[in-house]
Amino acid sequence: SGTGHSDLGDILLMPTTGPLHLNPGTADAPETGYRSRYSHSSETAHPGYYAVTLEDYGIRAELSATARTGIHRYTYPGEGDRHLVMDLSHGIYNYEGKTLWASVRVVSPTLVTGYRITQGWAREHYTYFAVRFSRPIRDYGCRESVASAYQGFWRKFSTDHHFPEMAGRGLSLWFDFDWADAGADDLTVQVALSATSAEGALRNLEAEGGSFDGIRASAGAAWERELGKVSAEGTDEELKMLYTALYHTMINPSVYDDVDGAYRGLDGGIHKADGWNNYTVFSLWDTYRAEHPLLLLMHPQRARDMGFSMLAHQEQSAHGLLPIWSLMANEGWCMSGYHAVSVLSDAVSAGIGLPGDRALEAMDATATVPYLEGLEDYMKIGYVPLEASSTGASTTLEYAYDDWTIYRAAKLLGNKSLAQKYRQRAFSYLHLFPFGENFAQARYRDGRWKKNFDPRQTYGEGFIEGNSYNFSFHVPHDVAGLIGLMGGEKQFLSMLDTLFSQPLDPRYYADNEDIEESCLIGGYVHGNEPSHHIPYLFAWTSKPWKGEYWLREIMERMYRPVRDGLGGNDDCGQMSAWYIFSAMGFYPVCPGSGEFVLGAPFLPRMTLQLEGGKSFTVLAPGVSSRNRYVQRVKLNGKRLTKRFLTR
Known part of the structure; x- marks a missing residue:
């Protein structure tokens, strides 16, 4: 993990x-x-x-x-x-x-x-x-x-x-x-x-x-007791993989306080957690995607405590920032975006006991620190230029999504002015797509585009730990808008099909620690997090079965219960949380929305025991590698007409 x-x-x-x-x-x-x-x-x-x-x-x-x-x-x-x-x-x-x-x-x-x-x-x-x-x-x-x-x-x-x-x-x-x-x-x-x-x-x-x-x-x-909250049917190898993944999702974030609630804070002082446990190891660039949504679903009390830990971090921060990568009372400053806002927005909407107005205040404070990786430029011109960050394109995409989660929290809490402000900022991704182009691209402060653009190159193109081909799909809060931007469903499907079917030339990953051949399907990179939602984007088209095909391929190729069975490191449970959700047949493409996008179950039966004595069971009799396509979906006996579940 x-x-x-x-x-x-x-x-x-x-x-x-x-x-x-x-x-x-x-x-x-x-x-x-x-x-x-x-x-x-x-x-x-x-x-x-x-x-x-x-x-x-x-x-x-x-x-x-x-x-x-x-x-x-x-x-x-x-x-x-x-x-x-x-x-x-x-x-x-x-x-x-x-x-x-x-x-x-x-x-x-x-x-x-x-x-x-x-x-x-x-x-x-x-x-x-x-x-x-x-x-x-x-x-x-x-x-x-x-x-x-x-x-x-x-x-x-x-x-x-x-x-x-x-x-x-x-x-x-x-x-x-x-x-x-x-x-x-x-x-x-x-x-x-x-x-x-x-x-x-x-x-x-x-x-x-x-x-x-x-x-x-x-x-x-x-x-x-914790692993027993999930029960399932499948082969011995499938169940071994399932419970290994579930185990990985429960290692971090970890408790970081004494039995009396005392803990060392970000300011170096000793504080007291009153009525909650303080947590650390927030690998948020990775874990906001599936790990934290899974914790919110299965362990809402712990998710609440993690929310309080993030708010305490922001209060103790000299910058007024929520955690970026929190490690043992230190800010690690690793990766980009301010994804704690996504976790808090999801927690506030779930009603698990976090103070909503305080959380929104912390989100707004974080998203307005001008010296945070090009944020001043982003607030002025709508994107992070290359002069401010060598990964300005991906950082812009991440800021835009994060801003959408702030918009949703503000709207839920009735703060109209903040909702309007962050809704507008959520469309900043539009500044990265040249007219008539389907790839997000980096640009300079004066509006010029970076020359000699290569959508398959990871280094030097303005993206962090990924290339434009994968990152161009990172608009989880406005997939319909992205489809329109790319020219409609036909062109969108063509982009997805090419991503999964066209092999990535070895020169793009030969000396690249962020991409390994073992975690590739065509040009799709499963071994790093920015791509994890992409197979589920087929659900917005008339051919969702294509996503069901690739999801099964990823499950079978990238997850095996052997020493080298994981395509990339687990990044504090994110890779494994993706597996747990995908085994159930749905995934939080846009954390903070309260929605899960349907894929295809991997196992004949899987049951989650939820807090309060409730349970959620997914049944897929006869599912197999050959029989992988979903014909119809029923929820509590009623047929679903959309490919989405709402919390």
Whole structure:
């Protein structure tokens, strides 16, 4: 369920035996450090539980978790020296200087607390921790691999062995334990995290602590309860893919507060979430499309809490902005658009308890920050010029859609002036289509079009992580208008047919990290998000069966329950949310509209258990790869005459 960039991995624990190593070694020669080889054949993985054998040490490592703690159980071999390494200089997407400072205090023989401050994707990331061991510490020490320029008074003594306060920028620690009780070779380690303080981590540890087997059982039951909200019929492989996708949709956004509601805010201060949980990891350029609509459908209470988290982010922002890409009390500034407005508009229209006027105020504030990626030009001339952004064309398309969602929220809340303002801005996409042309194109501030335009080229054409051919269909709020702009249904269908049937020349993706051959169908790029709604656009034409054909092709080709079975990274559940919706046979082409566009069910039966004891069941007897076309649709026994469902 990862993203195109990475961070975190703040507290590395590694059980070892034999000679002590505090450096990781290399992948080619793991024996030169604390690394260990392992085999996939020794792995066991279930929701809420993972286990693997570390072959170099003969140690069985087991992992489970609660909302705010992780728990480890290491079973060592019966003989030899046994160690536990804690490497606070390690991290995901690591580089020299990433760790700004780390500090550890040995509080008691079974309790260690500390913190780590890093600078990465999350520009200023604080991780506090409390670690409880099932055995008393017998001996411990550390190594500081980064020399300090300061040589002052606190350097009067050695801090590398049995000194209960250890700190530095390249800090690695080791612990040895008392193994006096005969016949027991396991060590349990529970790690509680907090972004506020070591005291917050301790409170989380006290509230969510327990035995390994108890926590494993609770985690398994929690996942069974959540995954059990969907029941379905299909082959073993189809169901494995379905539940893998569903699991991926529930990993992020994630809870980012202590058990008492305390959390670190975007302003660096400690705040209190009162009556809601604070969330982080908002990969909104990806997830507004299907992940958040799915959460709103299946988990409205969590969707409400995420809405409050976004409003708190905007209130604490020095810019007055809703999150663009929120990561651990930091704004990551990744990708374009201000898609939190789409999520909030959808939530307000669903009536899940968000304050509508406050949400609308935050949307309007976000959409009027002049220095946000060409927004001043956009508000003046109706598009983002290349002088203001190298991806001005796609940014304009995204702003126009986002503005439509603000228009809809304003209209729903009775704010006529804002509704009129954003309705007008929602048609800004028209500025990107030269007269008589069917492709959106980048242009300069004086109105000139970019020369040597190539609609299949990703880089240098004014589009972010996509090309004009795919992005030209990114007008989800006015598909009928787009069809007219392209010359009518015949030309629109021709554009769609060519996109799916004409192969993309390898020169367009040979050195392109945003497009992989495995995620292509013709020129349609499923491995990145801007294209996800395109197969459903056939529903606006007289030939919706063409969309049904391609949807089945995507489901069968791009989603397989194997190691390389996903065409592209999941981007915090968006790829998988697309699969869940498409398996049910409908999709939120225009999030914020409250509408779902019909496709074709993938499974014979699929049932969603909704909050309040309600359920929604999709029946498609006899559906298969050969029998993929929809003949008629009934809702609660009544035949539908349109290809849309309304929430």
